[in-house]
Structures are given as structure tokens and as C-alpha cells.
Amino acid sequence: MPVIATAAWSIPRGVAEHFAAEGSGLTRYASVFKGVEVNSTFYKPHRASTYVRWADSVPDDFRFALKLPKAITHEQRLIDIGPLFDDFLEEIEPLADKIGPLLCQLPPSLVYDPVVVEPALFALRQRFKRQIVIETRHKSWQSPEVLSLLERHAVDRVLADPAPVWPADTFPMPPVYVRLHGAPKIYYSTYEDPEIDRFRRLLAADSWCVFDNTASGAAIRNALTMIGRSV
Structure with missing residues (x-):
């Protein structure tokens, strides 16, 4: 079954009955979902104790997708990122086998330049052998x-979604990582059931589907709907 998840693990009061009643917010979230996308790593580093606490709060088969720091993608803009990536990998090491995909989200202004991009991808792949998206x-x-x-x-x-570069019809195989930001209002708009069904049909058994329309609380509701339509 695909990993259906949200960005962060805030649980709106209106859907609280779907989750375990006891434990931290992450523990309760992990009673339903098998993964989460962590965006806070983009903004700031976290202490080792934070990652240890997260790892201890979830089942063994739970995975954390982690967004690369803005220092790599937005400040250095992929130039000479090896040392920064080394620091990030050291930072997240306490998650161990619970590390899922690493997400590299680039700024809208970053133009493709093979002279920059190829060494950057080489630096990422040389250091991290698991999934990078x-x-x-x-x-x-x-x-x-x-x-x-x-x-x-x-x-x-x-x-x-929205897809400024690669819409769904450019994927000849099922996408391995889907990020649903909300449309037409990014981060706010909810997805109706037919849209959720459309994206669900695109997924393979090993795909991730992350609802990032968290600002309105729609993400958890939409993710619960997708899970309900996947069983």
C-alpha cells in the first residue's frame, strides 16, 4: 500500500476520533499513518535528542521524509553543497532506518544549469544511497x-499539484512521490473526493502521497479520505 501522509503531524480537533487517544501528537498521528513529511528541517537544524524522541514515538515501520535545508537549495542554490549535505546527514542520523525519502525542493527562480546541477546531484547521491526526490x-x-x-x-x-513543471501526463510510470499543495489556493484548498480518487489511481504500492494543504487543516482530512479509499 502506498505511504499516504501529510506535511507535519498536526491533528485537527474535528478528526481526533480517528487517532489514538493517548500519547504525543506524533504518536497519535502514527497510529493511523505510516509516514510523515518533515518540512521544519528546511528552516532550521534540530537537536539529536529531537530526532531520538521522534524515532521513539513511532512504530518500526514508520518513515520520515525529510526536506533538505534551505541553505542547500535556496541559499547555495545547489552550488558546493557537499559539506552542507554532510552536516544534514549527520543531523538526521538518529532516525536511522526510519529515514525515508529526502526531498529537494528548489526555488521557483532556480533555472536549470547542468554545470551546477550535475555536480550537485552527484554530491547528493554519493553520500546518500536511499531515495532522493x-x-x-x-x-x-x-x-x-x-x-x-x-x-x-x-x-x-x-x-x-499544482504542477508548474511536470504534470501527471509526463510520468510514464507511477510517480514515486506526490505532493498535493492544494488548488486553486495553495496550502489551503481542500481536495474533493473525485480529485483524491484521481491521484490515488496514479500511485504504485511503493509511492508516497503527501498532502501539503495544511494551512486550513484540510491535509489530514484529505489523507484520511485517501486511506479509506485504499483499503
Whole structure:
């Protein structure tokens, strides 16, 4: 079954009855979901004790998808990122086998430049052998050259909604990582049942589908709906 998740693990009061009554917010979230996307790693580093607490709060088969720090993607803009990535991998090490995909979300202004991108992908892949996914937001990434480069470094594209670069019909195989930001109002709009069904049909057994429309509390509700339609 795909990993259906949300960005962060805040549980709105209106759906609280679907989750375990006791434990931390993360423990209660993990009583229903098998994974979560952590966006806070984009903004700031966390202490080792924080990751230990997270790992201890969830079952053995739970996974954390982790967003790369903005220092890598938005400040350095993929240039000379090896040392920064080393620091990040050391930071998240306490999660151990509970580390899921690493998410590289690029700024909308970052134009594709193979002179920059190829060494960056090499640096990421050389250091991390598990799943890396990339969400690009500049249309210059819409080219066969990009697809070939990503395939060469075993970096998977994110199917985002809205999709500024790679809409669903550009994925010949089921997408391995889907991020549903909400449309038409990003981070706020809810997805109706037919839309949830449409995205659910795109997923493979090993796909991730992350609802990122968290600002209105819709993400958890939408994710619960998708889970209910997946069993």
C-alpha cells in the first residue's frame, strides 16, 4: 500500500476520533499513518535528542521524509553543497532506518544549469544511497536532458499539484512521490473526493502521497479520505 501522509503531524480537533487517544501528537498521528513529511528541517537544524524522541514515538515501520535545508537549495542554490549535505546527514542520523525519502525542493527562480546541477546531484547521491526526490518549479527543467540526468543519478521527480513543471501526463510510470499543495489556493484548498480518487489511481504500492494543504487543516482530512479509499 502506498505511504499516504501529510506535511507535519498536526491533528485537527474535528478528526481526533480517528487517532489514538493517548500519547504525543506524533504518536497519535502514527497510529493511523505510516509516514510523515518533515518540512521544519528546511528552516532550521534540530537537536539529536529531537530526532531520538521522534524515532521513539513511532512504530518500526514508520518513515520520515525529510526536506533538505534551505541553505542547500535556496541559499547555495545547489552550488558546493557537499559539506552542507554532510552536516544534514549527520543531523538526521538518529532516525536511522526510519529515514525515508529526502526531498529537494528548489526555488521557483532556480533555472536549470547542468554545470551546477550535475555536480550537485552527484554530491547528493554519493553520500546518500536511499531515495532522493526533487521538486523543481522553473520551466527550464522541462527537457529530455533533465530527465536523463535525473535517471543517471537515480533521483526521482516529484509530481506536484499544482504542477508548474511536470504534470501527471509526463510520468510514464507511477510517480514515486506526490505532493498535493492544494488548488486553486495553495496550502489551503481542500481536495474533493473525485480529485483524491484521481491521484490515488496514479500511485504504485511503493509511492508516497503527501498532502501539503495544511494551512486550513484540510491535509489530514484529505489523507484520511485517501486511506479509506485504499483499503
